Amino acid sequence: MHPWNDASRPAHERVSALMAEMTLREKIAQLGSYWPKANVGNGAARVAPIEEALVARAGEAEAMAHGIGHLTRPYGTRPLTAADGRAELVRRQRYLVEETRLGIPAIAHDECLTGFAAYGATVYPTPLAWAATFDTGLIERMGAAIGRDMTSVGVHQGLAPVLDVVRDYRWGRVEETIGEDPQLVGAIGTAYVRGLQSQGVIATLKHFAGHAASRGARNHAPVSIGAREMADVILPPFERAIREGGAGSVMNTYTDQDGVPAAADPRLLTDLLREEWGFEGSVVSDYGSVAFLRTMHRVAASDGDAARLALDAGMDVELPNTRCYGDELHEQVESGRVPEETVDRAVRRVLLQKVQLGLLDAHWTPQADAHEGTPVDLDSETNRALAREVGARSVVLLANSRAVLPLDTAATHRIALIGPCADDPQTFLGCYSFPNHVMPKYPGHDLGLDIPSLRDALVAELPQSDISYEQGSPVTGGDGSGIPAAVAAAEAAELALVVVGDRSGMFGNGTSGEGCDVADLQLPGDQHTLVQAVLDSGTPTVLLVVSGRPYALGDYADRCAAVVQSFMPGQEGGAALAGVLTGRTEPCGRLPVQIPTTPGGQPGTYLNPPLGRFSEGISVLDNRPLFAFGHGLSYTSFVWEDLALSTQQVTTDGEFEISCLVRNTGDRPGRETVQLYFDDPVAQVARPVQQLADFAGVRLDPGQERRVAFRLHADRFAYTGLDGDRIVEPGEIRLMLGASSADIRLAAEIELTGPERRLDSVGRRLAAAARRPAQG
Structure with a gap:
């Protein structure tokens, strides 16, 4: 048994032993992918208008001759039965194990945004509908169900969730998002990640970062936002899903911000993601985005140049096919333009995930991994x-x-x-x-x-x-x-x-x-x-x-x-x-x-400072919504009362509790969603009039009442100050408990005392520690 196949050894030791045996071409192969879609035949339908950047350069045997990092969408490309899809996946994995020198299996990934995207698999509601439930427990259960189905047929990684925060409703991909508030997106998205990964499927956060803020709400457009909006609105859901959800993979956005494409941005993919947030998983490219560095962003003169820029920035795996990370990358290393250590850095990340997935264990077989021969129902009654x-x-x-x-x-x-x-x-x-x-x-x-x-x-x-x-x-x-x-x-x-x-x-x-x-x-x-x-x-x-x-x-x-x-x-x-x-x-x-x-x-999302809201007489455009963020009615009625604060003052590194009593005054059972908002009325920069701090659902029978309590740390009020640091500063905070952002039922004020605090990512509280009633 090779040392890298020994499951009793530490993961890093196993990977080091394997890498010591690998040639440069075998290493580079682990950073690539293969998508059989591209070789189905001349009659195969196009996937996208930009398909030229997605198509494989080689046939199956040539593409996988030295191994391969990923197998792209083995089930999600054409209408295969689960049995036929498993047979094809097992055949490719068997080739890798039996016909390549080192016998390293591939990570099989597929889409799972509304359920496992396979023929005959259950289609769940869109992420925007997940958000409308305001129920993290329910979405975690759904994520686990999707993960079980994927695991049952040998899929290791899912390309979800989308954590883009909606900035303009005209954007076509609004349906794929979890809404317009970063707290809601982060809470629901992290729940989905936990559910999916509880079944051994790697979740992939996308699109990192700023995709939904594209100029004019156009797909594949530049992003024109400032660093503060990026830090305080766009990035928090990703940080939370990584730090609290343990997400194993991140996918870049196609866009460029201030002229810098995300696929070639080391400040984003390395400095922030890995060094500040401590992310240890893999970064995979959105389909074709490495080649787009040459064709669409025009920051690379050749595919090899694009590979160098992406790999240097922190892009580990090129999807959906190896185009730039193949011979072109090999030539870049051989010529000295890319140090082999940079390749090794990415290869180590890929191989560590393969170890974690059990793909390098001595007992692993393609047949057992895909549960070949075991009946599977991807659309069960459950x-x-x-x-x-x-x-x-x-x-x-x-x-x-x-x-x-x-x-x-x-x-x-x-x-x-x-x-x-x-x-x-x-x-x-x-x-x-x-x-x-x-x-x-x-x-x-x-x-x-x-x-x-x-x-x-x-x-x-x-x-x-x-x-x-x-x-x-x-x-x-x-x-x-x-x-x-x-x-x-x-x-x-x-x-x-x-x-x-x-x-x-x-x-x-x-x-x-x-x-x-x-x-x-x-x-x-x-x-x-x-x-x-x-x-x-x-x-x-x-x-x-x-x-x-x-x-x-x-x-x-x-x-x-x-x-x-x-x-x-x-x-x-x-x-x-x-x-x-x-x-x-x-x-x-x-x-x-x-x-x-x-x-x-x-656009007109609710997360606006005073100048972003309706101002009588200053502009003829009235952007007030017909129905506000958080709005929703019931067939019963609820009364909220008895607001309680655990303290009137809290230090800038302290925490407190806020609660209220909710009673069902109607004649039907119902579920009320208590939403906690806050406002920082005096700050260094213009801040939103309202921000969602947390939410909790409570199910009540007629006449029943329950107390809903939230415990908040002062870190929840942090924002990016004038000097670019995240700070919590002393002063008044207004707290609002509401049935929506426009239907505030109870309000109070709390004073933050003590010195201004500067925060880094280590130890910063990302979520309110809500003491919630049982979800119902």
């Missing part, structure tokens, strides 16, 4: 039940002014179900779900999943009701020919349920998703006209928006009997939505992004 739970918990009741909801399941209703999202279940799915991401390239092939539409679910939920259906208009395009029939259906009904929104896709093949950026926030296609026409019929109307971003609803929200928002609730979205509409499930979702009033005047 998965679907969890997907329904997350979907239902993410639904946000925005308005119910005429109390038309919930619908009585025992009554007979005449309902006109209208809209393009009412009978198209793929509108429930995000752009990185397998059915929307891959299956459009295989027309005529079944989706591999049974995905009931809302129409299907409502018919089952309301068996005594008469439910007619009219599409009215498609999601996209200007075809309004169906609007008259939709209006006629509404006029003949007691209630109109209008279901509008997005159909997610990639690079313009959808209204939401990667590359599907928009000029304004009006509903896509002719849906705006459809909603107006149905409202003009005079029939009480419930507006249900199923979307990947918030759309402006100011033109009609006050005319609706009720308004419901769902951020792509996944394959069980039909049942989840129907359950909320009928009251089988209590609505308890909260907005992770604001709902705008008007389509223009963007």
Whole structure:
């Protein structure tokens, strides 16, 4: 047995022994990847408009002749059964073990943003829907379920979560994010990381850093933000997921900030990530981003030059195929432009992860790793039940002014179900779900999943009701020919349920998703006209928006009997939505992004200093939201009272507790989300009027009450001062307990005393230590 195969030895010792045996080409091979997609054949569909940077330079045998670091998307590229996918993965791993000199297996990675992106695997709600649950425990359970499925077929690393903080709702990838507040993004994202990694799957944080702040909300655009916004808004979720979640991998953003591409930025990938935060995992490139240093950023003269810049900066692995980290990198080392020690640094990180995954253990086999021969169900009833739970918990009741909801399941209703999202279940799915991401390239092939539409679910939920259906208009395009029939259906009904929104896709093949950026926030296609026409019929109307971003609803929200928002609730979205509409499930979702009033005047997230907010008479643009961050109604009512502070003063290195009593005063059980905000009214720099400090959910039966308490350290009030250091300074802090950022129920002030403190990352508290009631 080779010393590197001996699991009883320390990991670093095993890796050192292996590296001592490796040639330069074998080392460099560990920094590359292979994607069989590129060699499927000339008829294979394109992945992206920039596919030239993604395609392999060599065939399979040549690409893996000296070994390989990663196998890219063995399941997520084409519609393979789990058995067929495992067979291909086992074959490639067996080749690496049996046919290469050192027999080093590869790390197999795949997408898992809305569940394991494999044919026939459960599709969970989008990350924006995770955020709407405001429930870390639930999302950790979901992450664990996804990790179990990936592990069961030999996948070692997942390319999720996305920790970009939304800055402009027009950006196409808003659906992939966890909202517009760094505290919420960090809490939910870290929970997902813990869940996924609890099953032995490496989580990959992306996109590091600033992708969502791209200029003009365009995909692949420069980022124009200052160092303070980067430090205080963009970076905290990544730091938290690394320091508290133990995330094992980071993926760079495609963007450049102030002219410096992230893929070639040593201040970001080494100084901050590794030296300041102590990150010890691997940095993997977003697909093609090393080659983009030459083709799109133009900071490299050749692919070899791009490899040198990326490797020097701290980029360990080139994905999805070896293009720059192959012969070009080898030549850079041979010529002396890249020290071999720089290659060794990255190789050591990759091999340490392979040791941690058990890939170098003497007993490891490709067959056992992929559980070959073991039955696997990637869409089990347990998965679907969890997907329904997350979907239902993410639904946000925005308005119910005429109390038309919930619908009585025992009554007979005449309902006109209208809209393009009412009978198209793929509108429930995000752009990185397998059915929307891959299956459009295989027309005529079944989706591999049974995905009931809302129409299907409502018919089952309301068996005594008469439910007619009219599409009215498609999601996209200007075809309004169906609007008259939709209006006629509404006029003949007691209630109109209008279901509008997005159909997610990639690079313009959808209204939401990667590359599907928009000029304004009006509903896509002719849906705006459809909603107006149905409202003009005079029939009480419930507006249900199923979307990947918030759309402006100011033109009609006050005319609706009720308004419901769902951020792509996944394959069980039909049942989840129907359950909320009928009251089988209590609505308890909260907005992770604001709902705008008007389509223009963007961006307008809530995290703004006074100058970023509406100012009467100074500008004609009114950016006040229609529904604020954190907003969400219930079918019951709650009273908040008895605010308590453990102290009126706390030192700048101290902590305190704030709590309140919450009571259910309605006649139905419900879940309230208590949100703790703070304001630092006098600081060295202009700071947001409100910032989320923490949140806690509490489930209460009618008449039941519970105390919700938060314990905060003064570090939670830290920010980047004038000299660029993170500081906590003495002074007044305003504390606000609210049902949303615009619905503050209780408020208090606390004074920070003592000297100004300068913080580094070591020992800094990133999260409030909330003492929360049991999640329900």
